[in-house]
Amino acid sequence: MNFSLRIFCVAVSLIVSLQTTSSLAQINVFVDWADFEARLNEATASAGVANFTAGEVVTIKSNVFNDITSHYGGFSLNFTETNPGGDYETIVFGLTTTGSGYGRADSIDFRNLLKTGTGRVFTANFDDFIESSDARSVQIAELSTSLAGTASHELGHNLGLQHFDAYGIASFSATDFNGGYTTGDAQNAHVMATGFTGLTESGREVYRTFSDLSGVKLHMAEGVSPNPITVTSEVGSSHSSAATAQHLDLTSVAFASEYDDAELLEGFFSGSDYYSVDLEAGDKILIEVLSEIIYSNDFDSLLRFYDTDGTTVMFENDDLEVNSSGVNNGGPYSMDAMLWNLPVDAAGRYFIEVDSFGSGDSGNYDMVVAVARFQAIPEPSAILFLSAVLGSAAMRRRRRSSSC
Template identity: 40%
Template sequence: MPRLVLMLVATMAISLTASETAFSAPIFLDYSGFDTRLSELAASAGIAAFSGAEIDTIKANIKSDLETIYSDFDATFTETDPGGVTDIWFGGTTAPGGLGVADGIDFGNMVLDDLSRVFSANFDFIIEAGDARATQIDELSAALSGTAAHELGHNLGLRHHDAYGDLTYTGGTIATGGAQNAFIMATGSTGLSETGRETTRTFNTHEKVKLSFASGFNASLPTTLSETADFASTIAAATAASALTLDPLAVVTRSAINILGEITTSGDSDIFRLDLTSGTTLTADVNNDFSGVFPPGFANGNTELRIYDPTGTLVASNTVSAYSGNTFGAGGFGDGFDPALFNVPITATGNWFVEVVGEGGATGDYQLLLHADTVTSSTVVPEPSSFALLGVGLMSAGAWRRRRQRKDQNEKQNAV
């Protein structure tokens, strides 16, 4: 793992655990019921049923596409069930129109046996009866593998608005020209077309940053910072604190850190300092859509993100990642109430500040992902004695409970 550069003071409480992951994640491609679903698809599309050899070709294409899409990560796809692993099932059924569904949004891959479902029979719209058989097979394979990669992405923490993650912040709505639909997390609400589904898509930089935190999919993981006492709540306090360098990532030229924090009282906020270089960009993204089983006690907080330049001037803010088709920053779609600020331009070298505040006085827990260009000396700065480092992505349930207990003790001591 890239070396962490720490500048510490004696009073700062730090714990850093090993960041190596013990295994490459096997993903089981479950084709039980798949032949039946393809027969239903062929009948609905008005074409001849697929032969056994053609079905084998589709399966081989799906596996090859998934290996290509996830080639930057330690992902192994197998048709032999090893048990207790992530499963992509191609034989399920649902109402017409449904293409796939994931168990949840599991940032960090804390639940290793999540299930992704691809409803293969509903892909009849991909088939053009007049096309050559080879074209039908190729386009169907690409559509199925794209949806499989998309649903697996959800189970590794990705969301639909991440498809817009390579846009540059402008302070207003952005007309994308459809750029988001080249990426895996694009979907109907982002404007993904039939032609787009028939084309092999890839992950954008922001999606790759988030996947870099997935346990079992990376040889090492970036740091997760856990709040054990209140972070800095003013720019002055953040400026005076010590520094932690962000972790350079292996798959993209970005450095990143994940922060688990809590807004404890109405009007409270947490402020982080980053030392950035002019001409680069900074992304701040709140991710509170955990799978239902992790972590215990996590109370999603409705938050607002704010970024300040070295003069303390507010230059970017967001309360919800709204989008619709080729528009980002407005529209009828959004992933929960989680805000994101993608690629905010850094216009001056120096201390920049990211603030997380409860929207409308809300309280609760949050998870904040920060990433910036690796060429910078990006640093995140909480107050002394206010954090613990976990190099294994997200915290275990036990670590989360200990965090809450320590905070409760600190608050009781402060009240005395």
């Protein structure tokens, strides 16, 4: 599965290794409409309906542009329909294709280290979303939403997002040893969903949003977030036990995610690497190792999450699995390890171990940690008490998702 993307990633990782990691203040995104109308006419011909009029084409372009900018609302991308010059990301709608796909990205450019990716939307194949029995207004609405969803999806890949990010929904709780959960199709409400996640034709015709995990990762992408989560480097000294664990100070996720705090770490595995993190009762923690999927040294990671004693394994995962019904329930996706929304029921310092499946492995990895903090809902009497005692003191509340 996803071998073509993996091949891209190998190529990209070689390029990435030569890049500096300087941040840019803002990324320009060129929305390129060249030859869009010609491709639209191919789609309408396939669908057996009249070509869209010039006025209808203007409406479709406007709808698509508005949806894309809405998907990325709250982030600092600058979308423009004229070539901005310099380095820029591109979404192009007018390319020809002989394949049956809807779109294609250059790479999964985690952290957006490249600044010049192209996301391709194969407009001519969108006849699937033009039903001749529908009213013209419905055809235009469904086509527009589908085009915009694919456009934001392909741009998402070029900014570092992956299909399984669609399952990163903070409200879900792990229900088995591996921390898997059944999503009940919730992943398909998100932009990074795709065919194998169960996204249907009708699902593509509905406006989708970025998942909570996608929101976190967009804050880790260079030049994308006004409040970026920056990279922490692995310490140089050995930290191969709980006693020597590197402590992770989580960064608040400013918005656009139901995860409250996150960490982005860059490391190199050559033996056990331990990290520690402070959690409160009721928190949920997501931990992901990205190695095989972004680097080329075939490090097959294994993740363990330890209780506060540093020795009791609470959860463990070797390979990331997702399919149309959920995560960690069959459907291998990557050798990379991932633990989803692990619950803890007591406050304390917990431990994460990055290990390898086989012995003697070594390799680069990035690690993403995202924590959804428990949000107590006071009983009415407690609210009265608190308001009396605290007056106007602000109570911390879970941030709502924006339309990212």
